[in-house]
Amino acid sequence: MAKKDVKITINGKEYSSKVEPRMLLVHFIRDVAGLTGTHVGCDTSNCGACTVVLDGKAVKSCTVLAVQADNRRITTVEGLARNGKLHPVQEAFVDKHGLQCGYCTSGMLMTSFWLLQKNRNPTEKEIREALSGNLCRCTGYENIVKAVKEAARAISAEQNKDLVKEEPIEA
Structure with missing residues (x-):
């Protein structure tokens, strides 16, 4: 399966990578961006441990493909604190x-x-x-x-x- 180029902005930082078209967004966040605060819980969208904010909407990142997030903006739990101060x-x-x-x-x-x-x-x-x-x-x-x-x-x-x-x- 041919890999696809994706560019995703997470917590204000742009991440680019070639990914399998079937790669889930949760795995992109954890494995490509290295942001492990987003948890993999059930892989069935039941638990919500993988919830992130994608273009202003809360989504379960185990239900979104990384290619669907191409050229979009995501906030993860790591992006809530500002200048060392908790949200x-x-x-x-x-x-x-x-x-x-x-x-x-x-x-x-x-x-x-x-x-x-x-x-x-x-x-x-x-x-x-x-x-x-x-x-x-x-x-x-x-x-x-x-x-x-x-x-x-x-x-x-x-x-x-x-x-x-x-x-x-x-x-």
Whole structure:
């Protein structure tokens, strides 16, 4: 089978490679880009451990071929932190104990990140619905839902802080 050239931008960095047309995106991310935070869980799209954000949409990277991601942009769990500072979603998962063994965590983080990009103030029902494609066998989901709510509050507070002007208002 002839290999295909692909160029995929992951976390702002471009990766180019010749790949088998049947190579899954999850394997490109892990084996070509060397980003192992995206986990291979079930290879059937049931567990969500491989969730990434592809052009602004949460997808299970075990259901996407690398050739389908050619010339597209991906964010993985490694791309959430900025300048050594955890993303509010990551901080909230730590603070609210939204993780235990850690296997599902990257997928949960990416799904939560995606949800909060499109809905800054989700209800508990919306959070649970968004996370319904991600399986966790350790936490029972309660602390994960609390973490997403906390992340939403933190992101809103951060945005409100940016709206406040430093200059005094003249009377």
